[in-house]
Amino acid sequence: MGTIEQGVRQVIGNCLRIKADEGVVIITDRQTNEIGQALRVAAEKITGDVQFFLMEDFGTRPITFPAGIAEALQRADVSIYAAQGAEGELQTFRRPMLQAIDANPKLRHAHMIGITPQIMTDGMCSDYAEIQRVSKWVYENVKGAEAIRVVTAKGCDFTARFSRDLKWLISDGDIQPGRWKNLPDGEVFTAPATVDGRVVIDGCLGDYFTERYASLADTPVTVDVRGGRAVRETLRCDNEQLRGELAAYVFETDANSDRVGEFAIGTNTGLTRLIYNLLQDEKFPGVHIAFGSPYPTKTGATWDSSAHVDGVIITPSIYVDGRTLMDQGRFCFD
Numbered sequence: 459m460g461t462i463e464q465g466v467r468q469v470i471g472n473c474l475r476i477k478a479d480e481g482v483v484i485i486t487d488r489q490t491n492e493i494g495q496a497l498r499v500a501a502e503k504i505t506g507d508v509q510f511f512l513m514e515d516f517g518t519r520p521i522t523f524p525a526g527i528a529e530a531l532q533r534a535d536v537s538i539y540a541a542q543g544a545e546g547e548l549q550t551f552r553r554p555m556l557q558a559i560d561a562n563p564k565l566r567h568a569h570m571i572g573i574t575p576q577i578m579t580d581g582m583c584s585d586y587a588e589i590q591r592v593s594k595w596v597y598e599n600v601k602g603a604e605a606i607r608v609v610t611a612k613g614c615d616f617t618a619r620f621s622r623d624l625k626w627l628i629s630d631g632d633i634q635p636g637r638w639k640n641l642p643d644g645e646v647f648t649a650p651a652t653v654d655g656r657v658v659i660d661g662c663l664g665d666y667f668t669e670r671y672a673s674l675a676d677t678p679v680t681v682d683v684r685g686g687r688a689v690r691e692t693l694r695c696d697n698e699q700l701r702g703e704l705a706a707y708v709f710e711t712d713a714n715s716d717r718v719g720e721f722a723i724g725t726n727t728g729l730t731r732l733i734y735n736l737l738q739d740e741k742f743p744g745v746h747i748a749f750g751s752p753y754p755t756k757t758g759a760t761w762d763s764s765a766h767v768d769g770v771i772i773t774p775s776i777y778v779d780g781r782t783l784m785d786q787g788r789f790c791f792d
Contacts, residue, residue: 580733
């Protein structure tokens with residue numbers, strides 16, 4: 459564990475590497491304002507060109523992505539989104555914001571949805587040289603994979619298959635121009651060509667579900683996937699309210715919200731436990747998949763969805779074309 463100040467220095471200095479002649483945009487909200495202000499102060503020590511936006515200044519949450527922020531992002535060299543999620547804002551705010559970020563080829567963006575003081579002193583204080591080493595090792599082992607099987611003691615057993623037309627990406631805290639990455643970082647991910655089998659999500663869920671339901675250890679979500687799509691009648695969860703909300707999200711948002719858009723392996727070996735905040739937990743060594751958007755501008759997928767809900771799977775065994783990459787949550791390094 460470190461301090462918020464150390465976490466801020468990691469964001470500003472190691473991951474974004476802000477320079478004196480660069481323009482910076484920081485977007486935060488009232489709940490996260492302490493972190494937002496700390497990032498602002500640190501950035502202003504380097505550059506005099508910092509624009510600071512508080513989301514509630516634009517109305518009651520959920521809000522629509524404002525034109526003023528879009529214009530600022532067009533001109534910026536660096537941007538940071540450090541705020542909490544609100545139900546509906548993935549569609550109304552964050553996806554349009556990320557589209558604006560993708561449209562600026564020089565922009566380096568740190569995406570910190572759900573960031574908390576705990577994460578700033580934990581995941582943001584990890585050894586990023588080690589994260590980069592592990593991420594490169596995982597990438598080298600999976601980049602040419604035809605199939606990856608994921609198995610857990612709780613009954614998860616599915617196989618994802620991959621296409622050479624879809625890119626594997628390393629997300630290790632090294633943010634380059636024209637790129638955005640979640641912080642804290644540590645994952646290697648792609649869009650699978652297809653997925654078949656039973657998925658048991660026993661860690662936590664993404665979007666607004668994490669804050670609402672936290673740990674799924676006692677109420678895991680089980681769903682069968684066929685041809686890359688979740689099968690509605692197989693969705694199971696002992697928490698009936700969660701099951702109903704997740705069913706509506708996955709099967710009713712749009713035509714592709716039931717499709718597995720992301721397959722990812724967490725590589726932040728500095729993390730020792732889940733904290734039930736997806737921003738950090740998806741980087742925990744293991745597997746997470748997402749139903750919905752495959753991030754087509756990153757992976758090269760030819761389809762999209764307005765939904766994206768991650769599911770963290772704990773202590774998996776991972777088999778890459780039959781070779782063991784991870785055994786019950788532990789990497790099997792060469």
